[in-house]
Amino acid sequence: MKEKHYLTPLLEPRSVGVIGASEREGSLGSVLIHNMLNAGFKGRLFAINPRHETVLGVPCYKSVEDVPHRLDLAVIAVRADKVASVVDSCGRAGVKAVIVLSAGFAEAGPRGALLERHVIEAARRHKIRLLGPNCLGIMRPELGLNATFAHASASKGTIGLISQSGALCAAILDWARPNNVGFSAVVSLGSSSDIDFGEVLEYMISDPRTESIFLYVEGIRDARRFMSALRGAARVKPVLLIKAGRHPDVSRAILSHSGAPIGDDDVFDAALRRAGVIRLYNLGQLFAAANALFSHFRPRGNRLAIITNGGGPGVMAADRAVDIGIPLSDFAESTMEKLNAALPAGWSRGNPIDILGDADPERYRKALQAVLDGPNVDGVLVMLTPQAMTKPTEVAEMVIELEKAADKPVVTCWMGEDLVGESRRLFIEAGIPTFRTPEPAVELFSHISAYYRNQKLLMQMPASLSHLSPPSIESARLVIETALGERRNRLNEMESKALLAAFRIPIAQTVVARSATEAMVLAEEIGLPVVMKIDSASVIHKSDVGGVRLNLTSLAAVRSAYQEILEAVRKSQPDAIINGISIEPMIQKRNGRELVIGVRRDPVFGPVISFGEGGNQVEANRDIAVALPPLNSYLVRDMIRSTRIATRLAEFRNLPAVDMDALELVLLRVSEMVCELPWITGMEINPLIVDENGAVAVDARIVVENVSPTADRYDHMAIHPYPSHLISKWTVPDGTVVTIRPIKPEDADLEIEFVRKLSQETKYYRFMNTMRELPPAMVARLTQIDYDREMAFVATMDVDGVETEIGVCRYAVNPDGESCEFAVVVADDWQHRGLARKLMSVLIETARNRGLAYMNGVFLSNNDRMLKFVSKLGFILTNDPDDNTVKHGVLPLQD
Helix, strand or coil, X not given: CCCCCCCHHHHCCCEXXXXXXCCCCCCHHHHHHHHHHHHCXXXXXXXXXXXXXXXXXXXXXXXXXXXXXXXXXXXXXXXXXXXXXXXXXXHHCCXXXXXXXXXXXXXXXXXXXXXXXXXXXXXXXXXCEEECCCCCEEEEHHHCEEEECCCCCCEEEEEEEEECCHHHHXXXXXXXXXXXXXXXXXXXXXXXXXXXXXXXXXHHHXXXXXXXXXXXXXXXXXXXXXXXXXXXXXXXXXXXXXXXXCCHHHHHHHHHHHCCCCCCHHHHHHHHHHHCCEEECCHHHHHHHHHHHHCCCCCCCCCEEEEECCHHHHHHHHHHHHHCCCCXXXXXXXXXXXXXXXXXXXXXXXXXXXXXXXXXXXXXXXXXXXXXXXXXXXXXXXXXCCCCXXXXXXXXXXXXXHHHHCCCCEEEEECCCHHHHHHHXXXXXXXXXXXXXXXXHHHXXXXXXXXXXXXXXXXXXXXXXXXXXXXXXXXXXXXXXXXXXXXXXXXXXXXXXXHHHHCCCCECCCEEECCHHHHHHHHHHHCCCEEEEEECCCCCCCHHHCCEEEEECCHHHHHHHXXXXXXXXXXXXXXXXXXXXXXXXXXXXXXXXXXXXXXXXXXXXXXXEEEEECCCCHHHHXXXXXXXXXXXXXXXXXXXXXXHHHHHCCCECCECCCCHHHHHHHHHHHHHHHHHCCCEEEEEEEEEEEECCEEEECCEEEEECCCXXXXXXXXXXXXXXXXXXXXXXXXXXXXXXXXXXXXXXXXHHHHHHHHHHCCHHXXXXXXXCCCCCCCHHHHHHHHCCCCCCEEXXXXXXXXXXXXXXXXXXXEEECCCCCEEEEEEEECHHHCCCCHHHXXXXXXXXXXXXXXXXXXXXXEXXXXXXXHHHHHHHCCEEEECCCCCCEEEEEXXXXX
C-alpha cells in the first residue's frame, strides 16, 4: 500500500480556492483565475472575494469559510497586511496547504518581517503547510494546475523545476515551450518561510512523473535537510543546479532578496560534488546538459579527443578544455598508427586531430573510429566547418551511424548556419548533442563528466577507522573543556598538538620555556637543532611579528633567540599576553613537501576540511581543495588530486614519491576529529611535512567554541557520518555470532541476494508483491540511506568466510519529526529463532535515543504472525477506517 506524501494537498490538489480572485484586468487575482481556467484544472476551482458573485464564470464566495467544500489548496493574492488573517481563516476552514504569492514581507524590511512572522505563526497554529511568500506559485501540467501569475504556461514533461526566483521560473517557461521542453512540476519557493528545497525535493524523488530535477538556488536555510534530500534525489534521478551569488557582493544582494544565509561558494561547490549533482552556470548550459542526459550521454572519464577539419576551431576547443580543466587525450601508440594510416601526411599528429580542410566523410569516419576504438579517450568532440569540399550532411550521417555502436559519448559542433542546418536537425533527431561554437560543446562534456564523477562521490559512505588505533576522544575533550573553562577559544600550540596526538596524528613534540635558561635546558633535552616560537593566544601569525626562529644549532643561539622573540613580539603587539616560548625539534626532511590541512566552519554547511600547498605561501598560492566531512580514502584521494601540488607528491625531479598512505591517514584522522569534536570551529596544520617515510605536523592551531549538547552527536554536520558506534554482536543460544550494524551503500549486493532467497510469502508480506529481485532504484533507496532521518540495521553472519545477510529492519522519520515508520524482515530459515525480536529491540532503542516519540507500522490484516509479534513488542493496533485489509500499529517510545 503506497502512502500519500504529506505535500500531496499542495502538489496534487483536488480542490483549489483563489483568495483575492478578480476580473480586474492585469490584477494578480485575475491572472490566477485565467491561468487555472486555461490550464484546464481537473479538480474543483473556487474564487474567493467578498465583492463578487462569480469571477470569469467561477463561483465566488465571500470568505474561504463559506466555500461548501473543504479545500486542499488555497492560493492567496491579497495585500501583505491581510495575509495572516486570511491564513487564519483557511485554518478554520480546514485548508491543508496555502500558497502566498503576495510580496511585502521580510524582503521589504522590519515591518514586513513582522508580518511574515505572523503569517507563519497562523499557519503553524492550524498545521497548514505554506509555500512562499513572495513566490510565483506552482504548476502541474499533467493535472491542469497553473496556480501562478506567469504569462507563459508549462507543457507536460518529465522535468521537475524548483526555484527560489519566480522571475527565473518565468524566463525558463518562456524558453521551454517553443523548444518543446516539458515539465512535471514547476515550484517557485519565494522566501521559503515554511516549505523549502528539502521537502519539495523529497516529494519529487517519489513522484513518478518527474525523471530529472532542475534547481535554481540562492541560499540554503537547512543544510542537513537540503543535503539529505539532494543526495536522495541524485541517487535515483539526474539533478542539475544553478547557484547564484558566487561572489561576496552578489551574496549580499541575495541575502536581501531571499533572506537565506550565504556560505562560501567553494564550500557550496564541494557540497554539490558530494551530492552527486551537476552544477551549471547559465541557462544555456542547463538545457544542453538536460538534453545530453535525456540522450543517455554516459562518459567514463574526462579525457577528450577533438576531431576537426579546421585548425583554428580545434585550437579554440582545446583552449576551452584547458581553461576548465578537461585533459586532452594522449593517444596510445595503436591509435596513432591507425590515424597515420588513415590521414594525409599533413595532419596535425596530435590532439586536436586536424584532418585538414579537404576532409571527406570517409576521412572523418576513419579518424572517429580510431579514437573511439582506442584507449585513453573518454569522449570525442567532432567539429566541422563548411569548406569548399566539405559535405556536412553526409559527415553528420556517418557520425550518427558510428555513434550508435560507440561506448563513448560523441558531441558535435557544426559551425555556420545555412549549409549545416540539415546536419543539426539530424543530430537532434538522433539525440546527439550539437552546438554552433566549440566552447559550449567542451563545457557540456565537462559538466556531464563531472556528473558521473560526482555520482561516485555520492556513493561514498565513510565508515569508522575501527581497524586502526582508536582515538582518545576523552583526552581531547578534556583539553577543550579546560580552555573553554578559562574563557579561551584559541588553544595554544601544545594544546593543539595534544588534540592531534589524541587522534594519532604524528606531531613534532613541543615544550614551553618561560626563561632563557629554561629554554637552553629544554633545547638540550630535545636535541639541537631546534625551532623556537612565541606561545601566545593573542598572536595568530607568528612569523609576521618576528615570533619564529628556525634551525638554532647552539645553546647560545637559543638564549639569544629567546630575548629576540620577546622583544619583536612586544614591539609589534604590545598588548599580547605571552605565556613563554615554545621549543620543538627542527624537522629536517630533505625530500619533504610542506602541506596545509585546515578546518573551518561554514555558516551554511558546517565543518569543511581544506587541503593544499603549505608553508609561508599558502595564502598567496591559493592551491586549496575543500571537502565536506566525513571523508574516506576515495574522497581523500579525490581531494588531493584536485590540487596542483598533487603532481609534486609523486616522483618529482630528483625527489621520491611521498608516503601517500601516511598523508591519507592524516586527512582521515582530521575528518574523524571534525566528526567527534563539535567544539572545533577552526584548525590549521601548517606545515604538515610529508616525505617518503611518513608525515609529521610541525605547527598547529585550533579554535574552539562552546556548543549545546543535542540528541544527535553529529548535529553539527551537513552529512551524517556512518554511525559505527551502533555496531554490535549478538550470540544466538546455539553459539552462532551475528553482527548487527547500520546498513551502508556497499551492501547493495548483500541486499539483492537476501531478497532473492526470501520465500514468496515473506516477500508478499514485506513488499506487497512477489518480485524475484529488487529493482535498481529500490536497491539504492534501501542501502543508500540518510542516517539523520532514517536508520536500517542488517544482521549478518559469516558463512564459509563470506558475509551473508540474514535479516534487516529499518525506520524512517515522518515529516512531523516526532514519529517514524518501521519495517522488519528475516530470512525464512532464521524465523522463530529470536532474530526479529533482537533486531526490533536495537531499532526501538535507536529511535528512542534519537528522541522520537512514536514508532508506527502498517500491517496486512491477514498477517497473523506479524500482528502477534508487534503486539508482544507493545504496539497498540487499530483498524484502518478506509481499508479493512490493513491495520495500524503505534508504539510509544518515551515515558
